[in-house]
Amino acid sequence: MKKIKLWEGIVAPLDRQNVDTDAIIPKQFLKSIYRTGLGNYLFDEWRYLDYGELGQDCRKRPINKEFILNKNRFKNSSILLSRSNFGCGSSREHAPWALENFGFKVIIAESFADIFYNNCFKNSILPITLSSVIIDNLFNLTWDNWGFTLKIDLKNQTITNPLLKTIQFDIEEFRKMALIKGLDEIGQTLIYSEEIKKFEKKHKIENPWLFNIL
Amino acid sequence: MAGKTLYDKLWDSHLIHENSDGTNLIYIDRQLIHEVTSPQAFEGLRIANRKIWRNSANFAVPDHNIPTKDRYLGITDPISKLQVDTLSTNCSEFKIKEFSMNNPSQGIVHIIGPEQGLTLPGMTIVCGDSHTSTHGALGALAFGIGTSEVEHVLATQCLIQKKSKNMLININGLLNYNVTAKDIILYIIGRIGTAGGTGYAIEFSGQTIQSLSMESRMTICNMTIEMGARVGMIAVDQNTIEYLQNRTYAPSGLNWKKAVTSWENLKSDKDANYDKIIEIDCSKINPMVTWGTSPEMVTNINGIIPFPKNEKLTRSLQNALDYMGLKSGTAIKDIKLDKIFIGSCTNARIEDLRIASKIVKGKKIAKNIKLAMVVPGSGPVKKQAELEGLDDIFIKAGFEWRDPGCSMCLAMNDDFLEIGERCASTSNRNFEGRQGKGGRTHLVSPIMAASAAIEGHFINVSELRKDKQ
Numbered sequence: 001m002k003k004i005k006l007w008e009g010i011v012a013p014l015d016r017q018n019v020d021t022d023a024i025i026p027k028q029f030l031k032s033i034y035r036t037g038l039g040n041y042l043f044d045e046w047r048y049l050d051y052g053e054l055g056q057d058c059r060k061r062p063i064n065k066e067f068i069l070n071k072n073r074f075k076n077s078s079i080l081l082s083r084s085n086f087g088c089g090s091s092r093e094h095a096p097w098a099l100e101n102f103g104f105k106v107i108i109a110e111s112f113a114d115i116f117y118n119n120c121f122k123n124s125i126l127p128i129t130l131s132s133v134i135i136d137n138l139f140n141l142t143w144d145n146w147g148f149t150l151k152i153d154l155k156n157q158t159i160t161n162p163l164l165k166t167i168q169f170d171i172e173e174f175r176k177m178a179l180i181k182g183l184d185e186i187g188q189t190l191i192y193s194e195e196i197k198k199f200e201k202k203h204k205i206e207n208p209w210l211f212n213i214l
Numbered sequence: 215m216a217g218k219t220l221y222d223k224l225w226d227s228h229l230i231h232e233n234s235d236g237t238n239l240i241y242i243d244r245q246l247i248h249e250v251t252s253p254q255a256f257e258g259l260r261i262a263n264r265k266i267w268r269n270s271a272n273f274a275v276p277d278h279n280i281p282t283k284d285r286y287l288g289i290t291d292p293i294s295k296l297q298v299d300t301l302s303t304n305c306s307e308f309k310i311k312e313f314s315m316n317n318p319s320q321g322i323v324h325i326i327g328p329e330q331g332l333t334l335p336g337m338t339i340v341c342g343d344s345h346t347s348t349h350g351a352l353g354a355l356a357f358g359i360g361t362s363e364v365e366h367v368l369a370t371q372c373l374i375q376k377k378s379k380n381m382l383i384n385i386n387g388l389l390n391y392n393v394t395a396k397d398i399i400l401y402i403i404g405r406i407g408t409a410g411g412t413g414y415a416i417e418f419s420g421q422t423i424q425s426l427s428m429e430s431r432m433t434i435c436n437m438t439i440e441m442g443a444r445v446g447m448i449a450v451d452q453n454t455i456e457y458l459q460n461r462t463y464a465p466s467g468l469n470w471k472k473a474v475t476s477w478e479n480l481k482s483d484k485d486a487n488y489d490k491i492i493e494i495d496c497s498k499i500n501p502m503v504t505w506g507t508s509p510e511m512v513t514n515i516n517g518i519i520p521f522p523k524n525e526k527l528t529r530s531l532q533n534a535l536d537y538m539g540l541k542s543g544t545a546i547k548d549i550k551l552d553k554i555f556i557g558s559c560t561n562a563r564i565e566d567l568r569i570a571s572k573i574v575k576g577k578k579i580a581k582n583i584k585l586a587m588v589v590p591g592s593g594p595v596k597k598q599a600e601l602e603g604l605d606d607i608f609i610k611a612g613f614e615w616r617d618p619g620c621s622m623c624l625a626m627n628d629d630f631l632e633i634g635e636r637c638a639s640t641s642n643r644n645f646e647g648r649q650g651k652g653g654r655t656h657l658v659s660p661i662m663a664a665s666a667a668i669e670g671h672f673i674n675v676s677e678l679r680k681d682k683q
Contacts, residue, residue, distance in 0.1 A: 022647055030626065045651055088409065115360065172235075190370060203241065209473050
């Protein structure tokens with residue numbers, strides 16, 4: 001996994017509550033058996049006027065000019081700003097895959113759905129939760145200032161821009177370290193192989209019915 | 215010391231290692247696998263040259279992409295076919311039990327787990343699917359995970375997790391006539407909101423829950439994720455044990471007796487501590503209908519589409535109503551429908567089909583209904599329904615009787631809404647585009663879906679006209 005410590009990028013304002021995973025990446029793109037290549041279909045139903053299909057050349061599709069990511073000033077954004085309960089709905093990791101593949105590194109919202117939030121950390125995306133007052137202010141600044149950027153310092157948990165007082169954000173230590181170190185989590189767990197085997201042996205004696213051969 | 219909740223007990227009995235950063239390594243007893251969220255996990259194993267920790271802890275079934283008619287033709291969409299074939303290839307290569315498309319037990323993963331006895335009380339269960347919360351109805355700790363974690367469980371039989379907070383939803387009171395588990399859960403979501411359960415594991419309890427069948431309990435736990443909670447659960451009781459007895463993969467003989475003794479402890483202690491407790495009086499619940507693009511946008515059959523209360527709400531309400539083609543003040547009963555979908559992991563069990571069939575028996579679907587379909591949740595559900603003659607009742611009423619799969623709940627196969635079409639659906643999500651680009655979804659119970667099919671618009675079943683009753 002890629003490491004992430006410091007990031008500066010253009011902010012795109014997606015002013016909606018409950019942005020769900022069906023909106024982030026509609027189901028027809030879940031038919032892909034690969035992790036990559038989903039960025040073209042991110043927010044497909046909002047971004048394009050036609051019905052998208054996997055493998056389609058998106059350069060030829062009619063776009064919805066009103067959608068923020070189609071506006072020139074937000075085309076190269078890498079920080080997404082949104083409202084509460086971002087990423088609600090399904091567990092599809094295709095949602096962070098599509099966001100990451102499009103180029104988003106950071107998502108700032110009032111709150112996130114649990115599974116989506118967890119999935120972000122497996123894909124080098126930093127989700128940041130901030131209060132609605134701060135988010136309101138960020139929306140205003142983003143609209144009022146062409147090319148508005150934010151600088152994110154994960155180590156010090158700060159968000160900065162000359163127009164702002166430094167914003168401090170919270171993040172659980174283990175999640176922060178996952179992004180900073182970019183560790184192979186499976187490898188980390190396998191360090192405990194002996195403990196897992198020991199647990200399994202005892203668990204099997206107590207609950208033999210859990211170990212039937214299917 | 216305070217007692218433990220059911221969630222605490224299940225967590226503690228699967229705890230392998232406590233990390234200093236507050237996370238825990240927990241053991242996973244069962245992983246359910248479907249074709250959509252697993253290919254990249256198997257690919258990850260291959261790339262890292264890793265083995266599966268315990269093959270028999272897993273079982274797989276294709277359900278999302280599966281056609282619900284003319285199955286003998288195979289899957290015509292080449293992209294869907296590749297995904298379903300990839301599941302089979304992965305299962306053979308990694309020696310995982312698969313209920314393939316033509317297996318008589320194939321069905322929606324969350325239906326067949328309990329049905330086959332592959333879901334058992336006391337288990338930790340995961341699946342790359344948010345509706346894994348369904349299995350908590352059997353006193354299991356079950357939750358949805360992403361594909362990276364699917365791979366993690368395949369390789370290690372464990373997950374690194376942080377424990378959630380405990381919430382108790384205590385449900386009491388007599389249910390009104392024709393109010394079902396679906397109405398209860400939609401009512402609760404309407405009350406606490408789609409993010410009201412975020413960060414919690416929710417236990418449902420109370421006299422009403424105790425009186426519900428296992429099928430109904432599964433409907434409730436299934437939609438726990440629609441209020442933001444990954445985990446929904448219900449304590450084991452006599453219903454649970456009776457439901458599991460003689461299921462194909464449930465324990466038998468001496469093991470059955472031992473298992474039952476152990477399962478009987480799977481309930482919260484009387485002095486257990488919860489971070490939040492919510493009381494629900496069921497007698498106040500009427501049949502529910504969602505009108506917006508989030509499950510919390512819901513009212514009862516006598517309700518109207520609400521007016522905005524403040525500026526922020528105005529925007530989200532207006533987005534939803536624009537998409538749904540509806541206006542504030544419209545009565546729910548005045549909403550006309552184009553399609554009816556009875557199916558999904560929420561409401562495609564035998565009990566759901568029985569109750570819907572009673573309403574449509576001897577009647578015909580309304581002229582404005584372009585398509586009404588019943589998609590049983592599994593092969594065994596379909597077979598049982600046919601033994602009882604339910605297929606005949608539905609077909610005579612004008613419904614299509616299909617083969618099992620996820621179907622129009624998320625429309626990954628050929629079953630979907632066209633732009634602007636409006637559907638009464640027994641599924642779980644009314645998000646924009648969920649049932650097809652531009653499609654409009656109203657979440658309802660099987661009773662409401664069946665009544666709406668006959669009348670052509672939403673109606674309380676008790677008000678169905680005499681000639682239609």
